[in-house]
Amino acid sequence: MRTLLTRRVLASIPLLIAVTFLTKALLVLSPGNYLDALYANPAIGPDHIERLSKMWHLDSHNVFERYWYWLWPALQGDFGESFSKSASVLSLITERVLNTLLLTGSALVVSWLVAIPLGALAAVYRGRWMDRVIGMFSFLGLSIPTVFFSLLMVLFAARTGLFPAGGIHDQRMWDVMTPWQRFVDTLWHLVLPTIVLGTVGLAQYVRQMRGEMIDVLSRDYIRTARAKGLSRFQVVARHAVANALNPLVTLFGFSLAYLLAGALLTEYVFSWPGLGTLIYDALRDKDEPVVMAATVMLVLMLVVGNLIADVLLAVLDPRIRLE
Amino acid sequence: MAALYTLVVLYAAALLAGFLAPYSYDDADHALPFHYPMIGHVHIRDENGRFSRPFIYSTTVVNPQRAEYAGDRSAKHPIRFFVRGDEYRFVGLIKSNIHLFGVDKPGRFFLFGSDSLGQDIFSRILYGSQVSLTIGIVGILISTVIGMVVGGIAGYFGGPTDFTLMRVVEVLLALPSLYFILILRQLFGEGLSSIQIYFIIVVILALVGWATEARVIRGMVLSIKEQDYVVAARALGFSNSRIILRHILPNTLSFVIVTATLSVPFYILGEVALSFLGVGIQPPEASWGNMLSAAQQFRVLTDFPWVLTPGFFIFVAVIAWNFLGDGLRDAADPRTLQ
Numbered sequence: 265m266r267t268l269l270t271r272r273v274l275a276s277i278p279l280l281i282a283v284t285f286l287t288k289a290l291l292v293l294s295p296g297n298y299l300d301a302l303y304a305n306p307a308i309g310p311d312h313i314e315r316l317s318k319m320w321h322l323d324s325h326n327v328f329e330r331y332w333y334w335l336w337p338a339l340q341g342d343f344g345e346s347f348s349k350s351a352s353v354l355s356l357i358t359e360r361v362l363n364t365l366l367l368t369g370s371a372l373v374v375s376w377l378v379a380i381p382l383g384a385l386a387a388v389y390r391g392r393w394m395d396r397v398i399g400m401f402s403f404l405g406l407s408i409p410t411v412f413f414s415l416l417m418v419l420f421a422a423r424t425g426l427f428p429a430g431g432i433h434d435q436r437m438w439d440v441m442t443p444w445q446r447f448v449d450t451l452w453h454l455v456l457p458t459i460v461l462g463t464v465g466l467a468q469y470v471r472q473m474r475g476e477m478i479d480v481l482s483r484d485y486i487r488t489a490r491a492k493g494l495s496r497f498q499v500v501a502r503h504a505v506a507n508a509l510n511p512l513v514t515l516f517g518f519s520l521a522y523l524l525a526g527a528l529l530t531e532y533v534f535s536w537p538g539l540g541t542l543i544y545d546a547l548r549d550k551d552e553p554v555v556m557a558a559t560v561m562l563v564l565m566l567v568v569g570n571l572i573a574d575v576l577l578a579v580l581d582p583r584i585r586l587e
Numbered sequence: 588m589a590a591l592y593t594l595v596v597l598y599a600a601a602l603l604a605g606f607l608a609p610y611s612y613d614d615a616d617h618a619l620p621f622h623y624p625m626i627g628h629v630h631i632r633d634e635n636g637r638f639s640r641p642f643i644y645s646t647t648v649v650n651p652q653r654a655e656y657a658g659d660r661s662a663k664h665p666i667r668f669f670v671r672g673d674e675y676r677f678v679g680l681i682k683s684n685i686h687l688f689g690v691d692k693p694g695r696f697f698l699f700g701s702d703s704l705g706q707d708i709f710s711r712i713l714y715g716s717q718v719s720l721t722i723g724i725v726g727i728l729i730s731t732v733i734g735m736v737v738g739g740i741a742g743y744f745g746g747p748t749d750f751t752l753m754r755v756v757e758v759l760l761a762l763p764s765l766y767f768i769l770i771l772r773q774l775f776g777e778g779l780s781s782i783q784i785y786f787i788i789v790v791i792l793a794l795v796g797w798a799t800e801a802r803v804i805r806g807m808v809l810s811i812k813e814q815d816y817v818v819a820a821r822a823l824g825f826s827n828s829r830i831i832l833r834h835i836l837p838n839t840l841s842f843v844i845v846t847a848t849l850s851v852p853f854y855i856l857g858e859v860a861l862s863f864l865g866v867g868i869q870p871p872e873a874s875w876g877n878m879l880s881a882a883q884q885f886r887v888l889t890d891f892p893w894v895l896t897p898g899f900f901i902f903v904a905v906i907a908w909n910f911l912g913d914g915l916r917d918a919a920d921p922r923t924l925q
Contacts, residue, residue, distance in 0.1 A: 279758065287770055295776040407906040409856055411863050412898030415882045422889040429885065518760075525763035529860055533883065540766075544864065547769055559766075566761055 268574065276567040280560065287559045288331045291552055297322050298347045298550040320347065320552075334556055343560075344553035346546075353557045357542065361561050363432060364538035367531070368523050370454055371461035372516070379466055380512070383473020384505050390478060398470065406467035410460060410526050414533035417456045428453050430535040457534045464526040465519045472515055476508040483507075510581050517573040520566050590910035597904055601716040605675030608710035609689040609696055613871035614673055616695055616705035621654035621891040622646065624700040624708075628658065629666065641666045645694050654891070664694030700893035702881055706871075712897050715873035719858055720904060722789055726854035727847045729793035734800025735843065739831045741801070742808025753805070759798035765860060767795055772866050781872040788867055792857045796850060803846050807839045841919045849912035852905040859901055875901050 299317055302308050317323045321333045337344060343353040386398040421429040428434070433449050434441075441449060480486065481504055489499045528540030535541075539558055546554035600607055625643055633639045645662040649655040670689040677683045690696045698709040741752040759767075771791045779787070811817065812835060820830050861867035862876025863883075870877055875897040882888045882895055 279761075282758065283762065290770050290774050294773040403909065404906070407852070407902060407909050409859055409898065409901045409905060411859060411876075411879055412895070412901055415879065415888060415895055415898065418885070419888055419892055419895070422885070521761055521763045523763075525765035528763075528765050528769075529863075532864065543766060544769065547773055550773075555770075562763065562766065566763075 272571050280563050283563050284559055285331055288334060289327045292327050292330050343557040346554050347551045348549050353553045357557050360539045360542045364527055367457055367538060368527050370458045374458055374462040375466045375469055379469030379473055383470045384477050386474040387477030388500055402467035402470040405463045410529045414460050414530050417460055421456055427456050432537055457530050457536055461526055461530050465522060469512060472512055476511050477504060480504045480508045513573055513577045517570040520569040590907040593907040598720060600713060601720050602678060604713040604717055606677055607687050608713040609686050610707045610710040611673035612711050612714035612873045619701055619705040620703050622656055622697045622701040624893050625696060626698050664690035666690055699896045708896055711873040711878055712900055715875045715878055718868055718874040719855055722858045723851040723854040726789045726792045727851055730797040731800055731843060731847050733797035735804055735836055738801040738804025739808055739836055742805040743812055743831050756798040756801050764795045781868055784868055788858055788861055792854050796853055799850060800846050803842060804839050807842055808835055811835050811838050845916045845919050848915055851908045855904055
């Protein structure tokens with residue numbers, strides 16, 4: 265366990281450096297910077313802009329120099345201040361990261377809770393109408409564009425009034441709510457974005473689960489379990505599903521990237537204040553410290569997610585030992 | 588097969604967009620923003636209950652602020668075929684102004700309604716399909732070439748070359764592509780023509796998307812290079828590039844085609860996402876993505892839901908490509924059927 269952790273942390277360092285360097289390089293090489301918008305503002309003098317440019321090292325166009333100016337303080341835990349919001353980047357980003365984790369986490373849980381029984385059912389009733397229906401639904405889920413699905417959901421929310429059409433909580437009532445009410449309110453706002461984002465990975469999980477279950481159901485120990493006189497349900501639920509879960513957990517690591525990309529669009533449509541919308545806004549404004557810190561967070565989320573997948577695999581399957 | 592027919596119809600419609608669309612993509616009637624779809628308002632019986640050629644009643648603006656319209660029974664516009672209207676180039680070559688259908692001026696025929704500028708959504712969907720549907724094909728061609736070259740080299744030479752290239756592939760696969768695409772898009776700034784943006788989008792998507800192909804092809808090359816005919820080619824003293832290009836890569840083709848077909852939706856959805864976020868194809872040019880971005884305004888979405896129509900077309904195109912890819916995969920590898 266300890267060695268696995270150390271190895272993963274060590275392996276993530278080159279990845280972090282490569283990705284942040286690439287991001288910084290692209291930011292430096294792209295035309296214009298944050299200060300361009302300020303020149304148009306008559307209230308701000310050119311010497312002030314000059315000073316800001318010096319302070320933020322925007323006057324240098326050397327990629328390596330600029331990267332070092334970011335990297336050195338960042339290594340000491342200082343991610344700088346946002347250009348546009350004059351607040352420390354960490355304070356801006358923490359809440360956003362939590363919101364995105366909330367959204368992607370619940371989407372993952374939902375898609376697993378739906379995919380495992382559906383995949384198992386499709387395998388048990390293989391080739392019959394149940395299998396066909398599940399196959400078709402997962403196919404539709406695979407093909408529906410996130411943007412379109414999100415917009416349809418917003419429309420649904422607006423028409424029926426059953427769910428809030430956007431945001432993370434009720435802006436007006438939030439301050440007077442009790443903790444319990446806040447929890448319920450956030451959950452209420454979470455439903456539709458979770459459905460959309462949960463659908464993104466659903467089809468893949470269902471297919472994988474079905475394939476794996478078909479494989480497992482033909483094994484000898486399943487026949488033994490049936491011969492022992494266990495009910496069909498017990499065999500499927502206790503013996504087959506438990507053994508079919510492994511590849512699904514491996515898939516979890518891969519699907520994180522998908523999920524985070526899908527989260528950007530879902531957050532954008534549902535005005536969910538997450539990491540995705542933060543990066544999008546920061547990129548538009550060329551707010552470099554925010555982009556950099558958010559990129560670090562994104563990579564960290566991927567690394568930690570993959571680590572969790574490995575640990576989970578070891579917990580579920582005693583045959584796999586972490587070294 | 589239904590998928591293939593759907594795709595043929597969609598791509599044919601994109602090719603003939605100018606002829607099929609009653610209006611040009613930027614033909615705006617500012618007096619008629621957010622006009623409701625007329626598809627359910629085409630009459631085939633006149634006021635006396637007799638059958639006549641299909642016609643629509645003209646509409647009058649009731650409340651211009653709220654974009655409310657009412658049917659005006661006093662005037663009707665018969666739907667005519669092969670009418671003259673906006674000029675376009677037939678199949679991109681022949682100048683023409685004949686459209687498949689339309690109504691006489693001053694009437695307007697909005698099959699799927701109109702958008703905020705009073706442009707015909709049906710016409711814009713047709714013109715938009717030229718962008719949204721071709722981006723998939725062009726993108727897949729570029730990324731397949733990159734993927735075949737990289738996968739071929741990595742698989743054939745192995746060792747450190749393979750190791751380095753595969754780490755790059757892994758990083759590309761592990762990163763959330765959309766963020767990477769957005770950052771790359773920054774590099775090109777704004778104020779570009781739509782043709783430039785089109786190619787920028789294709790190149791960016793291909794730069795991100797080749798990794799899947801490279802990995803698949805590398806895996807196949809690894810097994811193919813042990814085959815007798817490759818060993819024979821090597822014994823004959825052929826150059827490495829000749830062996831890769833002439834002996835190995837052609838044998839991966841069936842799987843390359845399957846992977847390529849299954850990745851077309853990635854390009855279609857990539858363009859949709861970029862244009863929807865406002866960094867892709869810019870109005871007045873139409874693409875399915877930038878048409879959808881109108882729905883991002885809450886009031887527009889709730890009051891004029893027909894602005895979502897392009898979304899159905901994206902959905903259908905993506906389903907069709909996925910179905911086709913699945914079918915091809917089953918055909919190429921019958922084992923998956925079991």
